Amino acid sequence: MRQIKNANLLLTLLFISGLLLSACSGNDNSVSTNEVENENIEENETEEDSTEENTDNDSNSGGFTMGTENQEDLSIGETGRFDSDLTTYEITLDEAQVLDELDGNTSQLDAYILLDITVKNTGDDTQSVQDLLYGLEVTDNLEMTGYQNYAESFDSVEEMTGELAPGEEVSGQFVTEIYEGENYYFRLRTGIAGSGSSNQVTWVIPAEEAE
Helix, strand or coil, X not given: CHHHHHHHHHHHHHHHHHHHHHHHHHHHHHHHHHHHHHHHHHHHHHHHHHHHHHHHHHHHHCCCCCCCCCEEEECCCCEEEEEECCCEEEEEEEEEEEECEECXXXXXXXXXXXXXXXXXXXXXXXXXHHHHHCCEEEECCCCCCCECCCHHHCCCCCCCCCEECCCCEEEEXXXXXXXXXXXXXXXXXXXXXXXXXXXXXXXXXXXXXXX
């Protein structure tokens, strides 16, 4: 009789233990499921944030659309039209002259080249003349970088400064150093045009027209 009671007690304990193990296992599975769900939510939020950032970046980078073609074979007397991410403007190359010396100074290269130019603001906002002239250079070789404006270094050169309201223009001079060549090229630096910040504008100046 005692053995039967002991057997019943043992079965009862085993049954209770089974219930406890089953309950613990269920809790573990519930915790694991919750952790997976939380991780999935965090991943989705991260992907959404990343998508929003990419969309914002695309919107910011796509704001400038160039509407003017390149002009890469202009002559003395002709006007180049610039369409940049800053504004639109025009430059006319009125005259070019190669000089052995300027204000008593000789060039560290072969010579100086002095350009008479007219700058016109065709945009909607007032612009600094220096900003419109930024990046212009003269070179004797289209495959090489050139030299930029040194007008402020010479008293006799008519430097262009100040601001231009929409529709206003100013005439002045651009001077830099050059190596002797058959042709000289007055242009916007290729790095600016190549980056898509502006169309390219280039004047070809034959040496015999700048004597």
